[in-house]
Amino acid sequence: HSGLVIRIGLTGGIGAGKSTVAQTFIAHGAYHIDADKIAREVVARGTPGLAQLVEAFGEDVLDADGGLDRPALAAKAFVSDDSRKLLNSITHPLIGARTQELTDAAPDDAIVLHDVPLLVEGRMAPFYHLVVMVHTDEDVRLRRLVELRGMDADDARQRIAAQATDEQRHAVADVWLDNSGTPDDLAAAALAVWEERLVPFRDNVAARRAVEPSLDDTADDPESSKLGARLVNRLWALVGGGAQAVAHTATSSAADHPTRPIPELTVTVADLTAADALAEPLAAGGFPPVESDDPQVRLHGSADPGRGALVRVRPAD
Template sequence: MIRIGLTGGIGAGKSTVAQTFIAHGAYHIDADKIAREVVARGTPGLAQLVEAFGEDVLTADGGLDRPALAAKAFVSDDSRKLLNSITHPLIGARTQELTDAAPDDAIVLHDVPLLVEGHMAPFYHLVVVVHADEDIRLRRLVELRGMDAADAEQRIAAQATDEQRHAVADIWLDNSGTPDELADAALAVWERRIVPFRDNVSARRDVEPSIDDTTADPEWTALGARLVNRVWALVGGAAQAVEHCGTSSAAGNPARPIPELTVTVADLVAAEALTEPLAAGGFPPVESDDPHVRPHGSADPGRGARVSVRPAE
């Protein structure tokens, strides 16, 4: 199983990419749908909201009056934190429940509009960002969805910036063209990168990157930081440190740099214990002549990596 995080600004065209992936077998988990489900009429989540914000957040038929809740929940940081303290654990638990129910060989597609804002990127094997320039998105929201222009501008401004999305994007899909062009690009990513990545993770297979990047040429410090965060998410408290140490060259393409990371642990027993979490996360073990290091490669055909797990000296 691998987990793919899909995100993009409002009006960017994320649904076209989601539909393409789903049509080819993705196991879809929709964050917006879950957020509505956990506070539906009659749920414990809705009861908690009523207790926190009052009976007037209910509609006449006992459902959630979302505008009324927003009027109360977004007036201050404290009220927003209260809302999040109720909804986020419920959303997280339901998301985990659905993920646990996925087949072992699934490609789990987690469709999350606020993935960047929620600092969720490190918890996926890959993050796919769908992008369109702000003026294109604004026009789509007004002309195709019938939104008020001022409201659309406000929603766009409240979300992550393009720079913030770039920082977490493993795959950057430009949607300045037609829906068919975006669907074709998404299908190419699915067939050439996502499916092979899933297969490589299942086989615990290290590969050299074999496809062209689907993002712009990376800023290596940003890519290193992204990989460091991803490895931290996999190793957790078992590591003393995770560091980006620089780059080396791909065996088949000396001109193509490969990020190198070091994970420092207490001893070789701790290093061995990280073999499976790293492999399941896309960093399978590889052979080494050094008995004091447990090296890992990358199962991602689009991005190489070398991760050395070594005891503290």
């Protein structure tokens, strides 16, 4: 890709209402990649993935039609850490390759929507430009699962308990959509995020344009430590081996919005050549270059209209 697309991670606990948000984004042009669908596709009947599972776990993971018998596989794969690791070592590379294939096929100016139920649990948040979290209180989710999906109450409780906590979700969420109202309320909130944040973000990344943070976005977590930590992880994902250190070094306030924290981050590199080599990966990842007063520092801003940031890329002393 030409580095013009932005990747959005969409997640939320089981029964939170994620599909309503996904449908809203897709209706307005999001390029949808469904992680659950891919996980099913790569082990469908007749695939090399299914053959690998049979080789690893035996013929009795197949149903009468030669497809995957999921409960039978679960009974074998989730009995120990080793068997679960074996399962993951087969499925994860296949899912990753198919996801990359679909991402590469997206149009150049796409907003790629990656719909991932276990995004938090899989520690995938840093690899997105932005993470959208759909949230509903646990008791409401439990009621929905039992009443609307016909799940057994104990089973539903176990499924909820096995997923990330609200605190873990807050730590990675850039946008927090509360679904305690009606589906229409949620769709309206999702549309506002699409129009006010995602589309301008995509356009800013394409234009390599940094923004002054002005959007009064209550979905953004006001705790600067969480925001700083989130950006540190995202920068590491972008610069990889090209940096020696990434740190959240300070927090200032937007001039027109004193309560909004603007994290200042420092990426330490070997020399200015290394700093210049990071300019394009950072810009494609949502941190375009901006003018710097100091010839020994390369400065980057944020292309996300809902979140200001200042990133200094400097050689080690």
